[in-house]
Amino acid sequence: MAANYDNSAWFYDRLSRMIYGQAIINSQVYLLKYIPAGSDILIVGGGTGWILEEIANIHSSGLKITYVEISAKMMVLSRKRKTAGNQVIYINEAVENLKDQAHYDVVITPFLFDNFTEQTLQKVFAHIHSLLKPKGVWLNTDFRPTGKWWQKILLKSMILFFRMICQIEVSRLPDVEKYFEQYGYRIIDQKSFFGEFILSTAYSKTYEVS
Numbered sequence: 001m002a003a004n005y006d007n008s009a010w011f012y013d014r015l016s017r018m019i020y021g022q023a024i025i026n027s028q029v030y031l032l033k034y035i036p037a038g039s040d041i042l043i044v045g046g047g048t049g050w051i052l053e054e055i056a057n058i059h060s061s062g063l064k065i066t067y068v069e070i071s072a073k074m075m076v077l078s079r080k081r082k083t084a085g086n087q088v089i090y091i092n093e094a095v096e097n098l099k100d101q102a103h104y105d106v107v108i109t110p111f112l113f114d115n116f117t118e119q120t121l122q123k124v125f126a127h128i129h130s131l132l133k134p135k136g137v138w139l140n141t142d143f144r145p146t147g148k149w150w151q152k153i154l155l156k157s158m159i160l161f162f163r164m165i166c167q168i169e170v171s172r173l174p175d176v177e178k179y180f181e182q183y184g185y186r187i188i189d190q191k192s193f194f195g196e197f198i199l200s201t202a203y204s205k206t207y208e209v210s
């Protein structure tokens, strides 16, 4: 069964601030400097949509943003965000069902892949890859356990909680970095947050893999 974040939409941001403080926000905002003016952007799994306002603080106009979010309730909240002069197309759909060309300059996947089993990740990663232009930029932020005891406990509790509330499929984090390597992505910048538990990476698409 696919994850459904509808049940968590009303408390998601408050819970995430309570546990991680500003780290969830800071880790994503850190990468926004890699969005070129006037670019065509795909955001996948933006949750309540606060990232749209952070983007608008940096680029008050000129961006074309396609915002894909599978949860209807998260989408309702996202539509209320102030997006300044940027054009936003909201698509309430699983990204793997998005039929589109490889025309995006930037794709953003914030805490998306921690939802997925290896099998789903493989499929979704390949699809998002196919939507990004050659030499495009992929901004990915996610949890990355480093073996510290408190991270193991926190991760186990988070997964258990979201399995119960949102029916997420995973029981452990998938290895996303492996896919970026396999698909030939080059790291432009990387920074960790929250005691290295969160990793933000800006990648550049270097070549096509069929």
Ligand SMILES: C[S@@+](CC[C@H](N)C(=O)[O-])C[C@H]1O[C@@H](n2cnc3c(N)ncnc32)[C@H](O)[C@@H]1O
Residues within 6 Å of the ligand: 003, 004, 005, 006, 016, 024, 044, 045, 046, 047, 048, 068, 069, 070, 071, 074, 093, 094, 095, 096, 110, 111, 112, 115, 124
């Ligand atoms: C862990 S939450 C992260 C939310 C937000 N990015 C944040 O950092 O606060 C993952 C989000 O991805 C969405 N999602 C999960 N699978 C998806 C898919 N296949 N296509 C589009 N959105 C998806 C969920 O509905 C949820 O809102």
